[in-house]
Amino acid sequence: xxxxxxxxxxxxxxxxxxxxxxxxxxxxxxxxxxxxxxxxxxxxxxxxxxxxxxxxxxxxxxxxxxxxxxxxxxxxxxxxxxxxxxxxxxxxxxxxxxxxxxxxxxxxxxxxxxxxxxxxxxxxxxxxxxxxxxxxxxxxxxxxxxxxxxxxxxxxxxxxxxxxxxxxxxxxxxxxxxxxxxxxxxxxxxxxxxxxxxxxxxxxxxxxxxxxxxxxxxxxxxxxxxxxxxxxxxxxxxxxxxxxxxxxxxxxxxxxxxxxxxxxxxxxxxxxxxxxxx
Amino acid sequence: xxxxxxxxxxxxxxxxxxxxxxxxxxxxxxxxxxxxxxxxxxxxxxxxxxxxxxxxxxxxxxxxxxxxxxxxxxxxxxxxxxxxxxxxxxxxxxxxxxxxxxxxxxxxxxxxxxxxxxxxxxxxxxxxxxxxxxxxxxxxxxxxxxxxxxxxxxxxxxxxxxxxxxxxxxxxxxxxxxxxxxxxxxxxxxxxxxxxxxxxxxxxxxxxxxxxxxxxxxxxxxxxxxxxxxxxxxxxxxxxxxxxxxxxxxxxxxxxxxxxxxxxx
Numbered sequence: 001x002x003x004x005x006x007x008x009x010x011x012x013x014x015x016x017x018x019x020x021x022x023x024x025x026x027x028x029x030x031x032x033x034x035x036x037x038x039x040x041x042x043x044x045x046x047x048x049x050x051x052x053x054x055x056x057x058x059x060x061x062x063x064x065x066x067x068x069x070x071x072x073x074x075x076x077x078x079x080x081x082x083x084x085x086x087x088x089x090x091x092x093x094x095x096x097x098x099x100x101x102x103x104x105x106x107x108x109x110x111x112x113x114x115x116x117x118x119x120x121x122x123x124x125x126x127x128x129x130x131x132x133x134x135x136x137x138x139x140x141x142x143x144x145x146x147x148x149x150x151x152x153x154x155x156x157x158x159x160x161x162x163x164x165x166x167x168x169x170x171x172x173x174x175x176x177x178x179x180x181x182x183x184x185x186x187x188x189x190x191x192x193x194x195x196x197x198x199x200x201x202x203x204x205x206x207x208x209x210x211x212x213x214x215x216x217x218x219x220x221x222x223x224x225x226x227x228x229x230x231x232x233x234x235x236x237x238x239x240x241x242x243x244x245x246x247x248x249x250x251x252x253x254x255x256x257x258x259x260x261x262x263x264x265x266x267x268x269x270x271x272x273x274x275x276x277x278x
Numbered sequence: 279x280x281x282x283x284x285x286x287x288x289x290x291x292x293x294x295x296x297x298x299x300x301x302x303x304x305x306x307x308x309x310x311x312x313x314x315x316x317x318x319x320x321x322x323x324x325x326x327x328x329x330x331x332x333x334x335x336x337x338x339x340x341x342x343x344x345x346x347x348x349x350x351x352x353x354x355x356x357x358x359x360x361x362x363x364x365x366x367x368x369x370x371x372x373x374x375x376x377x378x379x380x381x382x383x384x385x386x387x388x389x390x391x392x393x394x395x396x397x398x399x400x401x402x403x404x405x406x407x408x409x410x411x412x413x414x415x416x417x418x419x420x421x422x423x424x425x426x427x428x429x430x431x432x433x434x435x436x437x438x439x440x441x442x443x444x445x446x447x448x449x450x451x452x453x454x455x456x457x458x459x460x461x462x463x464x465x466x467x468x469x470x471x472x473x474x475x476x477x478x479x480x481x482x483x484x485x486x487x488x489x490x491x492x493x494x495x496x497x498x499x500x501x502x503x504x505x506x507x508x509x510x511x512x513x514x515x516x517x518x519x520x521x522x523x524x525x526x527x528x529x530x531x532x533x534x535x536x537x538x539x540x541x542x543x
Contacts, residue, residue, distance in 0.1 A: 148365070148369060156399050159394070159395045163430075229409075
């Protein structure tokens with residue numbers, strides 16, 4: 001364990017701020033999928049790099065927690081390493097790359113392939129929390145639409161996809177209905193991960209720092225992806241298997257290996273891939 | 279002009295009583311009362327600033343009136359106080375039972391999605407979840423408003439003004455509304471396009487048995503479309519009656535002025 005930085009409160013944020021964020025989280029858990037406004041703070045990293053997620057993690061983390069941070073499924077990318085080290089130094093907590101060992105997993109683009117367990121908490125970094133924003137620029141109007149469950153027009157986007165591409169071409173940040181009530185953006189995870197949101201035993205928290213919103217999917221909550229009857233929701237599939245571990249069921253990244261058209265497909269979840277080859 | 283429906287035993291669709299719209303201390307329209315019957319087209323004419331659009335916005339529940347009542351007969355036959363209904367119910371009416379055709383089609387259309395999606399949006403908003411059926415309905419309606427079917431996947435931003443206006447009408451009528459509000463539906467179009475659009479509106483209104491309230495400053499439009507006219511000035515209704523009666527034998531000095539101001543070619 002790294003030694004803690006002197007002069008900082010535990011997990012960087014002051015206790016008043018953490019209490020305010022916890023209240024927002026409690027409200028979010030009580031109303032699954034509802035966006036709760038909160039007083040987002042300046043964090044020592046730029047907006048868009050996970051300021052929302054880092055504030056949620058800071059207010060729920062305890063000394064006994066084990067933190068895992070992933071960026072694009074990988075544990076060893078710059079942002080993942082920075083955030084992991086941030087909490088190692090400001091909270092002195094243990095960090096891990098192993099999904100099974102983690103109690104808190106902060107992520108932006110992926111849900112780990114290894115099934116989550118009860119007691120684990122997923123923290124998502126959300127860039128734009130409002131699923132209706134592309135349709136309606138006014139915040140007052142989108143709030144009314146949420147209040148009255150006026151979500152029918154969301155399908156206009158899928159209609160456009162099918163009209164122009166022959167299928168629903170939305171592949172990430174695929175809108176869902178939580179607990180048969182609120183429309184929610186699941187952050188930019190691929191739609192491949194949408195089924196993992198449904199009835200997950202883990203608590204899932206979503207933090208948007210710039211937009212100052214927190215929302216949540218409590219454990220074992222119904223999460224349904226929007227679709228048409230004649231164009232049902234489906235996830236991505238690949239003709240290849242992972243070149244490292246041979247998995248045919250995980251989300252694959254295409255990696256260019258040279259400038260002569262060489263390429264390989266590998267698991268985007270590095271911990272999952274490593275656990276299968278070890 | 280098509281014959282008026284038999285009014286004797288049909289109850290009115292819309293009953294307006296003492297309606298006043300105010301913007302702070304300024305008055306939009308004052309003490310307007312009238313009734314509208316199923317299948318009837320009511321024209322509201324008057325100069326700019328006479329309160330026509332304020333009245334229309336209040337009637338379509340988009341602004342709350344300062345005084346007065348609006349009762350609307352719901353599909354189940356009950357006469358409901360519009361502002362006694364919940365906001366959810368009012369918005370539901372606006373999406374299903376009513377249509378609003380704006381003067382500027384940009385206010386009523388989504389310019390960033392295709393014509394088909396524009397027509398299909400109201401169907402999706404009331405729960406249609408079958409792509410094939412939505413597209414079928416969109417194609418059908420494009421045909422009815424004389425837009426080429428192969429334009430279904432084009433964005434309305436590339437359409438001419440007349441086509442945009444016709445698309446807006448299709449978008450509103452796809453849910454089979456019973457009452458349509460039109461604010462200067464032919465404004466900004468050249469005369470030959472206007473004539474075609476008027477023909478289209480007149481045909482659709484007659485075929486579908488729609489009731490309509492049409493705001494216009496163009497007396498020719500009023501003469502062609504409206505069964506009855508209300509003439510407004512300074513926020514008040516100065517004269518009302520059957521269209522031909524008001525236009526051919528105007529009683530109020532302002533109406534006389536309005537009728538005599540038409541340029542004779």
